Amino acid sequence: MCGIIGRVGDGNAIETLLTGLENLEYRGYDSAGVAVQNGSGIAVQKRSGKVEELKETIADRSLDGAVGIGHTRWSTHGPPTDENAHPHTDGTQDVAVVHNGIIENYAELKARLAKRGYEFTSDTDTEVIPHLIQYYLDEGYENETAFRRAIDELEGSYAVTAMCSGEHVLYAARQGSPLVVGMEDGEYFLASDVPAFLEYTETVVYLEDGDVVIVDEEGVEFTDLEGNPIARESETVDWDPEQAGKGEFDHFMLKEIHEQPTALAQAIEGRIDPENGRIALSDFDPGTFEGIEAVQLVACGTSYHAALYGSLFLNQAGVRSTALLANEYSVAAPPIDENTLVIAVTQSGETADTLNALRRANREGANTVTVSNVVGSTAAREADDALFIRAGPEIGVAATKTFSSQAVMLTLLGDRIARDVRGESAADLESLLPELASIPDRVERVLETSTADRIAQRYEDSESYFFIGRGLGFPVALEGALKFKEITYEHAEGFASGELKHGPLALVTPKTPVFAIFTGDEDEKTLKNAEEAQTRGAPVVAVCPDDHRAADVADEHLWIPNTEPDLAGLLANVQLQLVSYHAADLLDRPIDKPRNLAKSVTVE
Incomplete structure (x- = not known):
């Protein structure tokens, strides 16, 4: 729920960090902060409140440095205070850390470290991480090894980015919380989401659970926790940086409501053939879903409503289908077996409850598909197949264009499932597809009138x-x-x-x-x-x-x-x-x- 930005490169990092934090405001937060290598150590500035207030505070100080990290925090452990804001440091301020997620064993780690004399100044679970790194540094380990050892002790979900005094290096690790690397001409970024650095680069690498990365001025090294090199392919994000701005609109939400004709046109492009009455989903050949006896759609919030839309469409077509709240799936999931298709519907592909439902389905041997907006997301990687809605970046917290695109994609996918399961289409495509092709224009007319x-x-x-x-x-x-x-x-x-x-x-x-x-x-x-x-x-x-x-x-x-x-x-x-x-x-x-x-x- 929080936002991370990190930057390594030439020149001063602070402007890039603050821009990244502003780009991440849509994720929701109640405090913000930055830390930079200022030549004589790590300088930290953080406070409760908005990024704009943080900028006003920084204007009174000199925060220079080519390497830095920033964070927008949404309170989980402890109220929104200056002390609880990120970055967190060890007692000597030789280590600074930003973190998304929840450290489930933080109380145990905190008690152990406090017993050894490490002093804590916040209510957060995050603060154990810099102290744990410092503990291993005090034991004589090098910075990288200390980071790896600290990460190895964490239980729970995390995306962690850390830096140590005296070097132009960022260390990062991911387990159950999103983290992405951006690269562009000697400048490198770490972030919880692509819009944080979209105006600086479109080349990204999505990290997977268990990944550890070391970023310096020479490049990015991808390894596992033990330090073994791993290969991660870069991707080009096809989002225009202007899509992450409000343009002529007063709010992102209004802009994204008005983007629905474009989003829907992108969603159906190349996927429907109204003249011949065909739906063509290139990743789902005829027969993909043969043998499926039941369909379960799992999602939360707005995505759940889209899942319910898709489920009702399937039921009307004679395919047994249920939409389920992902956060209840671990408590009361229907029976799952190899003849079950589980569809995870998630805009970001990183929703924790939906990921847990997807993982349960995978463990039970179900067939799994993700319907998502983000190509490199965790849900897209962990499902057997993925169908992308192509809506472009959605910044407003209240989802709008993604709901429309999800519902349309589930309609198209529902037809493919119905044809495989029942041998006939889910609807009269000769009448449905021309209407679907005209939906972008009809949405435009609604918006205009x-x-x-x-x-x-x-x-x-x-x-x-x-x-x-x-x-x-x-x-x-x-x-x-x-x-x-x-x-x-x-x-x-x-x-x-x-x-x-x-x-x-x-x-x-x-x-x-x-x-x-x-x-x-x-x-x-x-x-x-x-x-x-x-x-x-x-x-x-x-x-x-x-x-x-x-x-x-x-x-x-x-x-x-x-x-x-x-x-x-x-x-x-x-x-x-x-x-x-x-x-x-x-x-x-x-x-x-x-x-x-x-x-x-x-x-x-």
Whole structure:
């Protein structure tokens, strides 16, 4: 959940480090800090609060050095204080460390080190790492060996970057938390995510669990924990650095909502052939899923809603499928065997709960596929196969364009699975594919004509917001409610429309607008449920085409073009994203960085 940036090269590192920290703000954080080799030792500056406040503090000091590390911290062990901010150092400030993850045996290590006279000044688990390195240095080991020995004692998840006084070297290791290397003309970077250094290089190497790297001015050495050389291939990230900026938009979220036509076009490019009624997923030849008897989709948050969308699509096609919360998978997973297909849906490919579910599926002998946005992610590497959504970088904490792209990719994958399992397509491709090909243009039309800002203003003073849908409209209702609560901090709930009368109707008042999603599938039942709320005083906002009967019955109407029921929810979702955005903007919320939330949840 935290952000790491490290840099080795000529010139002063501090500007690069601060830029990297600003680029990582989207991950969520409550404190920030940097450490650099300043010629006479390690200089550290850190504080609670935002990177901008850190920059103001640094402006009063001279922090020069060609090598440095930086960090944005989201509190796990200890509150957000100056003392708990990273980097952490040993007692002599000869070692500085930044760390993402959780050290599960930190209490044991801390007690052992304290007994030997090492003094701790923070509440964090991270502080044991620099003291442990210093312990081995005091025992006479060289810097690299001391780092390796310290890492070998850690239990839990970590991405660690460290530096020792007197040398222009960074040491790093990864276990269960993401870490990536960037390289460009004698300048080298370490980061928790590519956007940290995207404006400096597009050449990256994704580390794997158990990797240790040593970075100096001569290059990068990749080894295992024992020091044995290992090969790691570099990749070119095809993200334009401008994609990681806000451009003309006030917020990343609004920019990314408006990027959905492009993201969806990229997602389907080369993968559908409307003229011949074919879906072509190059990595999944016919017969890939023969013998599969059950499909389980595991995910968290927004990705779970996309997984539910994919699961409902598969069930409609006659393939037994279940969407499961990844964080509950270890507690109550259905039976898994070699005839089970487990699909891990994760934007980052680094979500800890989803990775644990994927690893359990692998251990049980299931077939596994990852649907992700990040090519070199852990989930993509650990699954048997991967399908990439091609959405480009998503900076806003509240996922928008990735949900749409995930849902489309799961629809295409669902058709491949249905054809292999049942011998027939999941849908009428002659009608579905032309509609799918036009989805980017139809999303663009929704964006150009939306009245979501007016509706957000009309219901600004409401007490609760309900979202209802049936079939493939149900996961869109859940996602609409999640977006609303994430960035407005107002109470919102999503329901299967038929469930409204099984309890939630008791909460309906004139201050509870109900957003009803109409996909063209059993809409009369959804309309009846909406009218039940309306007769109890609740205003109803219908998300449907202009010629739909619900548009006349409802108090307000958000327009979507006519399309196939399998796709209508994706258009409705865009309208609900805009409602959430404008409602949050009216309330002056920090839309891109909602409180207590992080973009990538890399700890359980």
